[in-house]
Amino acid sequence: xxxxxxxxxxxxxxxxxxxxxxxxxxxxxxxxxxxxxxxxxxxxxxxxxxxxxxxxxxxxxxxxxxxxxxxxxxxxxxxxxxxxxxxxxxxxxxxxxxxxxxxxxxxxxxxxxxxxxxxxxxxxxxxxxxxxxxxxxxxxxxxxxxxxxxxxxxxxxxxxxxxxxxxxxxxxxxxxxxxxxxxxxxxxxxxxxxxxxxxxxxxxxxxxxxxxxxxxxxxxxxxxxxxxxxxxxxxxxxxxxxxxxxxxxxxxxxxxxxxxxxxxxxxxx
Numbered sequence: 001x002x003x004x005x006x007x008x009x010x011x012x013x014x015x016x017x018x019x020x021x022x023x024x025x026x027x028x029x030x031x032x033x034x035x036x037x038x039x040x041x042x043x044x045x046x047x048x049x050x051x052x053x054x055x056x057x058x059x060x061x062x063x064x065x066x067x068x069x070x071x072x073x074x075x076x077x078x079x080x081x082x083x084x085x086x087x088x089x090x091x092x093x094x095x096x097x098x099x100x101x102x103x104x105x106x107x108x109x110x111x112x113x114x115x116x117x118x119x120x121x122x123x124x125x126x127x128x129x130x131x132x133x134x135x136x137x138x139x140x141x142x143x144x145x146x147x148x149x150x151x152x153x154x155x156x157x158x159x160x161x162x163x164x165x166x167x168x169x170x171x172x173x174x175x176x177x178x179x180x181x182x183x184x185x186x187x188x189x190x191x192x193x194x195x196x197x198x199x200x201x202x203x204x205x206x207x208x209x210x211x212x213x214x215x216x217x218x219x220x221x222x223x224x225x226x227x228x229x230x231x232x233x234x235x236x237x238x239x240x241x242x243x244x245x246x247x248x249x250x251x252x253x254x255x256x257x258x259x260x261x262x263x264x265x266x267x268x269x
Contacts, residue, residue, distance in 0.1 A: 008082055008083065008084055008254070009038060009080055009082070009083045009084070010036075010037050010038070010083060010084045010085070010086055010109075010110075010250065010254070011037070011038045011039075011040065011076040011077075011079075011080060011083045011084070011085050011086070012032050012037040012038065012039045012040070012085075012086045012087075012088060012246075013039075013040055013041075013042055013069075013072055013073065013076060013085060013086070013087045013088070013108075014028060014029060014032075014039065014040065014041045014042060014087075014088045014090070014093070015042050015069055015087055015088065015089045015090065015092075015093030015094075015096055015097060016041070016042070016044050016047075016090055016092075016093055017090045017091035017092050017093060017115070017232075017233070018044075018091060018092040018154040018157060018165075019044070019047055019154050019155060019156065019157055020044065020047070020090070020091075020233070021043075021044065021047050021048055022041040022042075022043045022044070022047075022048060024233070024236055025041050025090075025236055026041075027236065027237065027238070027239055028088075028236050028239040028242070028243060029041055031239050031240045031242075031243035031244075032243045032246070032247075034243075035243050035244065035246070035247040036247065037086075037247070038076075038080065038083070040072075040076070042068065042069060042072045042093075044065075045060060045064070045065060045068065045158075046058070046060075046156065046157075046158065053147075053156055054146075054147035054148075054156055054157060054158035054159070055146050055147055056146030056147075057146075058147075058158070059146075059147070059158045059159055059160050060158045060160060060161060061158070061160040061161050061164060062095070062096065062099065062161055062164050062175040063099070063175070064161075065092075065096055065161065066096045066099040066100050066103075069087070069093075069096050069097065069100050070100050070103070070105060070106040071106075073085050073087065073100070073106040073107075073108055074106045084109040084110065084254070085108045085109050085110075086108060086109060086110035086111070086112060086246075086250060087100075087108045087110075087111055087112070088112040088113075088114065088246070089111065089112070089113050089114070089116065090114045090115055090116075090236075091114070091115045091116060091117075091196075091197075091232065092154075094113035094114065094115070094116030094205065095116070095118075095174065095175070095176065095205070097111055097113070098174075098176040098182065098205070098208045098209075099175060099176045101182045101184050102176055102177060102181060102182060102208075107184060108184060109184070109185075110184065110185050110186070110187075110250060110253070111182070111184050111185070111186040111187070112186070112187045112188075112189065112246055112249075113186065113187070113188050113189065113205070114189045114191065114235070114242070115189075115191050115194055115196065115197050115232050115235075116188065116197070116202060116205045116206075117196075117197040117198075117201035117202050117204065117205050118168055118172060118174045118178070118201060118204035118205045118207075119131065119165075119168055119169050119196075119197075119201050120168060120169060120170075120171070120172035120201065120204065121135065121169055121170065122172060122200075123198050123200035123201040123204060124198055124200075124201070125198075131169055132169060132170060134153050134166075134169070135165075135166040135167075135169030135170045136166070136170065138162050138163055138165070138166035139163060139166065142159035142162055142163060143159070146159065147159050147162070148162040172204070174204075174205070174208075176208055177208065178204065178205075178207040178208050179207075179208070180207060180208070180209060180210050180211065181208070181210070182208050182209045182210060182213065183209075183210045183212070183213045184209075184213060185213055185215075185253050186209050186213050186214045186215065187214075187215050187217060187245075187246060187249045187250075188202075188206055188209075188214055188215065188216050188217070189217050189218075189219055189242065189245070190202055190216065190217070190218045190219065191219055191230045191231065191232060191235055192218055192219060192220035192221060192230045193220075193221060193229055193230040193231050193234075194230065194231060194232045195231055195232055196232040197232065215249060217245060217249075219235065219241070219242060219245075223241055224238060224241065225238045225240060225241065228241075
């Protein structure tokens with residue numbers, strides 16, 4: 001089922017992973033467009049060409065990037081009257097949409113998380129020691145360099161945001177509440193070969209969502225097209241299956257009915 005069968009338009013916003021430029025998601029944007037959505041990629045601060053990179057004098061936080069996402073949701077609604085807005089959050093993008101969804105302002109109508117987690121070292125078994133070491137290094141390194149450098153995991157990243165990430169790694173405390181309060185319809189996509197996210201880390205982020213609101217789907221290699229994979233970044237190279245699953249899920253939530261008036265800010269009934 002594709003989105004073209006529904007009465008009201010849907011805008012899909014793609015919120016990238018940490019330090020991943022918009023161009024990486026072009027094929028996903030195209031696949032979503034072919035499924036009937038108005039798809040757009042939200043450029044990540046400090047990553048795109050022409051954007052000011054993080055430094056001693058250029059710094060920002062999770063809250064700042066969440067505000068960028070909220071502005072993009074508001075902009076999509078202003079551009080297309082009555083549109084519903086679905087946000088696809090990949091990795092860091094999923095953490096940001098959890099923050100926005102717990103705010104009264106500009107919450108989306110639907111959420112898709114991909115490769116999402118609360119990356120506490122406790123969820124990584126023996127690998128947790130290495131992850132904890134990275135987390136412990138963030139404060140001194142970012143203090144000296146002024147940001148988290150490209151040579152490090154997820155770099156280059158602003159020091160405040162990276163220190164918030166490191167706190168998650170070391171303590172399990174996320175910059176959003178893990179209280180099952182998000183009731184927005186959500187599709188949680190777990191990548192079967194994800195080398196960065198464990199099942200425990202993924203489940204920790206899912207705890208922010210109401211169990212009644214969330215649908216889980218595991219994308220494994222058997223479902224991939226030729227040449228595809230289900231690694232943390234590799235899935236976007238052949239994203240057609242993921243785009244089709246998103247369209248099917250959203251179509252099952254959105255009734256075929258005469259177009260309604262209003263802002264489109266209510267979740268599908």
